[in-house]
Amino acid sequence: MRQSIEGSLVHKSSPNQVLLLSADASQDGTLRLIVGLSPQHPSAGSLPSASTLVGVELMRQCAIAFAHLSGGVPRGWAFIMNQLSFAWLEGAMPTASEQFAGHVDVRLRAVKMRRDQVSDLQLEADFMAGGVILGSGCGDLSCLPPRAYQAIRRNAPTEAIASTGPLGAVLADIRRSDGELEAQLVWNRGDTFIFDHPSDHVSGMLLASALLQSHHLLAGSQAGDFSMQCHNFGEFNAPVTVSAVAHGAGRTVVTMTQSGRIIASGQCGKPVGAPDAGPAVERFHRVLTPAG
Structure with a gap:
């Protein structure tokens, strides 16, 4: 049975930032999500330069929607994205918001249970339109009840978040030399894509934006x-x-560090020539129980 999707399901406050319109589960466990990009989305006017960032955000929303709708994870739980990837096929990158339409088929590849409740999921997804795959991605996420998340973040800083850069910037103090780059991550509270809802930590999408910008530079x-x-x-x-x-x-290849700790790492490249058909286990850095 098809059901509509609202912002709270995918942890977005603004309806214009919800990329998923409806969901329909199949008997084989695949969750099909109908996709659309609102012309009022903060990134809609920046395509195609923002197409990959929107694709990554699409994978994030698909992973959370699957966890709630197919994984039985209760509303109000927190999610930690351990790994997130997305790749456009060559020639398939949208250049306008109306081209960001189609559906995503999300499949479970591995799962970890704790006390009869899903605690970790590894998912794969294909973004399709007209029967053709436009892009593919995967996600590895941990699912935490509110108390567990609060315990993990009990020592998180509580001061108000101050902007550290101008609107539209994610990197500052940029230094480049012989194929290397070093910069400082910056943010602006006026960025409605990043600061759509309250957060007690630097968002993964801000880190993703910095990774993509580093590659571009x-x-x-x-x-x-x-x-x-x-x-x-x-x-x-x-x-x-x-x-x-x-x-x-x-x-x-990009590494982001804070106070001597690596907080994120990743890599970027050109659109891929064909969907990755390799073993699913090789796409994930953590080992979970394969889905039956």
Whole structure:
């Protein structure tokens, strides 16, 4: 049975930022999500330069929707994105908001249970339109009840979040030399895409934006293939250093550190020539029980 999707399901406050319109579960466990990009979305006017960032956000929303609708994770629980990836197929990147239409098929690849409740999920997804795959991605997320999340974040800074850069900027103090880049992560509270809802930590989408921008500065081209791991919570009260290195085949490897700890790492590259048909287990950095 098809059901509509509202912002609270995918942890968005603004209806214009919800990329999922409805959901329909099939008997084989696949969750089909109908996709649309509102012309009022903060990134709609920045396509195609923002297409990969919107694709990553699409994967984030799909993972959370699957957890709630197919994984039985209660509303009000928190999610930690351990890994998130997305890649456009060559020539498929949307250049206008109306091209960001179709559906995403989300499949469970591995799961971890705790006390008869889902605690971790690994998912794969294909974004399709007209029977053709436009892009593919995967996500690894942990699902936490409110008390568990509050315990983890009990020592989180409580001061108000102050803007550290102008609107539209995510990197400052940029230094480039011989295929390497180092910069400071910055943010602006007026960025409605990043600060759509309250958060006690640096959001994964802000880190994703910095990763993509680092690639653009080093490679001189827009990334169509994105992958990121989140290792530790990033805080708003200390500097975050972004270090990027250009590798072969037009790829960029990025590490983000704060107070001596790696908070995120990842890489970007060109759009891929074909969907990744390799074993699902090789796409994830954590080992969970494969789905039956």
